[in-house]
Amino acid sequence: MLKVYNQEELSPAAIEQLVLRNTDPNNAISDTVYSIIEDVKSSGDKALRAYASKFDQVDLEQVYLGKDEIEELASTISRDQQRALEIAFQNIHRFHSTQLKRERVTETMPGVKCWREARPIERVGLYIPGGSAVLPSTLLMLGVPARIAGCKEIVVCSPPQKSGKINGFVAYCLILLKIDRIYLVGGAQAIAAMAFGTETVPKVDKIFGPGNQFVTKAKSIIQGQTNVSIDMPAGPSEVLVIADDTANPAYIAADLLAQAEHGPDSQAVLVSTSSELIAQVNQELSKQVSLLPRQEIASAALANSYAILATDLRAAMDFSNTYAPEHLIIESDAWQSITSLILNAGSVFLGHLTPESAGDYASGTNHTLPTSGYAKSYSGVSVDSFIKKITFQQISQEGLQQIGSVVEILAELEGLHGHKNAVSIRKADL
Numbered sequence: 001m002l003k004v005y006n007q008e009e010l011s012p013a014a015i016e017q018l019v020l021r022n023t024d025p026n027n028a029i030s031d032t033v034y035s036i037i038e039d040v041k042s043s044g045d046k047a048l049r050a051y052a053s054k055f056d057q058v059d060l061e062q063v064y065l066g067k068d069e070i071e072e073l074a075s076t077i078s079r080d081q082q083r084a085l086e087i088a089f090q091n092i093h094r095f096h097s098t099q100l101k102r103e104r105v106t107e108t109m110p111g112v113k114c115w116r117e118a119r120p121i122e123r124v125g126l127y128i129p130g131g132s133a134v135l136p137s138t139l140l141m142l143g144v145p146a147r148i149a150g151c152k153e154i155v156v157c158s159p160p161q162k163s164g165k166i167n168g169f170v171a172y173c174l175i176l177l178k179i180d181r182i183y184l185v186g187g188a189q190a191i192a193a194m195a196f197g198t199e200t201v202p203k204v205d206k207i208f209g210p211g212n213q214f215v216t217k218a219k220s221i222i223q224g225q226t227n228v229s230i231d232m233p234a235g236p237s238e239v240l241v242i243a244d245d246t247a248n249p250a251y252i253a254a255d256l257l258a259q260a261e262h263g264p265d266s267q268a269v270l271v272s273t274s275s276e277l278i279a280q281v282n283q284e285l286s287k288q289v290s291l292l293p294r295q296e297i298a299s300a301a302l303a304n305s306y307a308i309l310a311t312d313l314r315a316a317m318d319f320s321n322t323y324a325p326e327h328l329i330i331e332s333d334a335w336q337s338i339t340s341l342i343l344n345a346g347s348v349f350l351g352h353l354t355p356e357s358a359g360d361y362a363s364g365t366n367h368t369l370p371t372s373g374y375a376k377s378y379s380g381v382s383v384d385s386f387i388k389k390i391t392f393q394q395i396s397q398e399g400l401q402q403i404g405s406v407v408e409i410l411a412e413l414e415g416l417h418g419h420k421n422a423v424s425i426r427k428a429d430l
């Protein structure tokens with residue numbers, strides 16, 4: 001099922017081409033998204049209602065649900081389901097709580113003290129995907145670090161379901177996070193609404209969350225049009241598995257399919273040192289895909305996926321670093337010997353018993369991760385994503401004596417005498 005390439009036969013240029021994904025070559029996505037953004041800017045809530053009708057087939061009277069409706073919807077889910085969401089919430093909370101650290105004051109010269117303090121981003125917007133699958137887990141992945149960081153206002157958008165509401169699982173997560181309103185807006189229009197504000201959707205300072213290509217493109221476009229920032233490009237899900245002949249082909253096929261079932265534009269890549277293992281994984285894929293309710297979606301994603309035959313684990317890791325996967329799984333007894341070679345990856349899953357879906361839901365790490373090669377330069381969402389770190393300095397009399405002449409000389413060599421004078425005027429009073 002997976003097309004197989006021999007790594008040794010691929011030129012560096014061919015590899016660069018192979019690892020490109022979701023590039024929108026004819027600007028089809030981008031043209032659509034620009035026009036949606038303009039519509040939301042000019043028509044506000046009216047445009048949001050029209051897009052809900054067009055894309056989600058729902059006629060909305062009101063573009064949000066409040067506390068009472070959220071509580072009513074949350075009460076429809078079973079105690080076991082509530083308990084699973086609570087455990088995921090606790091594990092995500094435990095892992096993310098360790099990320100808030102106070103930094104020490106440094107004295108760079110006697111009497112010159114410098115330090116950084118964290119402050120929460122005040123107004124944040126969270127996008128929760130809800131097109132082909134509703135992802136309450138994403139609400140936990142974004143809401144928990146936002147709460148730990150201390151963000152004052154949390155705006156949540158998600159596409160309305162056919163009922164014109166949200167599902168009970170998303171509602172229960174809102175309750176766990178103490179958020180009492182959700183905006184029923186999906187796609188690029190949700191990103192535009194949070195970036196520019198409408199009559200009812202508040203404008204935020206930073207937008208977070210994964211989504212399909214329309215959502216991801218909208219996030220990149222609004223950055224250039226406003227002072228609203230984004231977490232990262234977190235588009236269609238992807239996984240790269242590095243495996244050798246110690247791996248279990250059934251486990252690998254299951255891991256590849258777990259990401260392939262997200263959407264037809266997802267990608268699942270196997271890089272293996274064993275051609276026999278690749279053949280076995282292909283057999284397993286044919287068997288397992290037919291058992292999935294989302295068989296068609298997963299098959300479309302597999303058609304857009306491939307396997308690479310590598311000479312050894314080091315070469316396999318070279319390919320992975322060029323690909324920069326959102327998720328990297330290493331299924332080999334020798335996983336410990338290659339983790340130090342990982343340069344680019346969103347989140348890593350080690351050994352035979354660490355399914356990627358554990359990280360999607362409940363191990364505690366964040367599942368909002370960079371895709372399409374952006375793991376070369378972005379990290380996944382964490383508490384850091386929801387704070388700014390402000391630098392402070394305080395200079396004493398001794399400090400001004402120490403640093404004064406350095407600043408005066410540097411200001412003079414740049415020809416900026418006003419800068420020099422701000423020091424000299426103080427030095428004269430010492």
Ligand SMILES: NC(=O)c1ccc[n+]([C@@H]2O[C@H](COP(=O)([O-])OP(=O)(O)OC[C@H]3O[C@@H](n4cnc5c(N)ncnc54)[C@H](O)[C@@H]3O)[C@@H](O)[C@H]2O)c1
Pocket residue numbers: 032051055056128129130131132133135138159186187188189210211212213214215233234235236237262263266326367368369370371
């Ligand atoms: N990278 C990550 O961290 C991460 C995490 C979770 C999910 N994901 C990805 O998120 C994506 C979720 O996608 P989804 O589609 O299920 O939900 P979504 O909520 O991202 O998008 C649904 C919305 O897209 C809009 N839309 C659909 N077709 C359109 C069209 N032709 N033109 C304009 N707008 C259109 C509609 O408004 C619809 O409400 C998947 O690709 C999944 O792999 C990524």
Ligand SMILES: N[C@H](CO)Cc1c[nH]c[nH+]1
Pocket residue numbers: 135137138236237238259326360367368369
């Ligand atoms: N694999 C997705 C990130 O790419 C996250 C997710 C949510 N639910 C299931 N999976």
Ligand SMILES: [Zn+2]
Pocket residue numbers: 237258259262357360
């Ligand atoms: Zn997933």
